[in-house]
Amino acid sequence: MHWCSPLKNASPAGVSGRLDVRIAEKSFERVEGGQVCVLRDLAFSLEPGSFTCLIGPSGSGKTTTLRILLGLDTDFDGSVRLPGQDARIAVVFQEPRLLPWRTVEQNVRLALPDNATPDLDDLFDTLGLSDVRANFPGELSLGLARRVALARAFAIDPDVLLLDEPFVSLDEATAKRMRALLLRLWRGRGVSVLMVTHNVREAVALADRLLLISGRPAHLTGDVPLPLMQEARTPERMAALLDELGKAYPDMLQI
Template identity: 60%
Template structure:
């Protein structure tokens, strides 16, 4: 049995998955995660990396409370205000940008002032447009704005910058960091991009192949101290550590 609960304060994210098993189409059992355990301090930015199909998104779903079928326990930070950004923007095509963002707000907050959020993400001039009129970069901005509209204390992102050109992705990363730092949001992001992870994270968690577990954990220096040379050196050091087992 698992025990997933909210801490009710600014406690760390603590995730312990003894085992997560899927039932395959042919009826066989597939163990995706085994002995996976990590802790992310409140207000910090963590990144999950690992081979394709190893269980990164499954881990994220468990942390979000979307998949309770696992053995272990999950303690989430904050008061339960959760923001999620999926790989696809998942916008309702018949609603405008502003309507898609405000859709997540509780009835008593539908008129909340979102001007700072919209300005940070460059969406103020696009509020009356529909998803079909947006570029992928703008659609991703809307998805991020929707996640932040609830003023989350816990944020989960599943490859939010995949398929974007580098200039757009770089700007979105900067906007994301501005929002998470401003709100002291505990953040967990999944990516395949090691350099992206090094630029964003306070702490890195590397997963093994299935059944996945944490094989390497790395705390990074302050972001403003990460020069291009330091980022390259960290990337090479991580590559060597992972290659050596």
């Protein structure tokens, strides 16, 4: 989907190209009355072309943070500064959210602006979807449907891509292939990525930076750079990274 954020408290970021987020406070109304604060003093920036993973326990406000970035929740104190006046923000949810009565190609092109007809051959080839362009979602495996969701997001050539646990419920072999495809698209297109995941190993394999949130109200408890190139993250180095993270943030590996 193509989201042009309508945030009432958002403003363009000029020529910086960064996405700047400052959530001073986000609260919800309790059913029994009163309010509960779920986020407080959560601030971070995404540099152009970066890959950041947001990690935290269930109920810590990760999805709420994404909804704020998408402009789906504007009832918060703070601001979101977009990478530019016409920044394009794409999102991939946990479920593919494909229209069952439209073909794969039609679902992907739904994200495009009216009258836009770009050549998507390379995108379909990269994601291994060329042979199923005329298929309907009901004819696809979950892994293929997730690829279509990725294609729809990248079709608009986004400046920022938000991912809400896009590989959850996939078997590990399929998830590994999906992660490799995501990295390939990210490197080739220079998009800034923010991905929510509960899978710490997945985050360490993909990201160049981890944002850790916890507590109630949730706040940033760790900002961890991962400078080692993804190709160099062998099983041995991955194990060492996870061990270091486990020592520095003992609650992290329990998520």
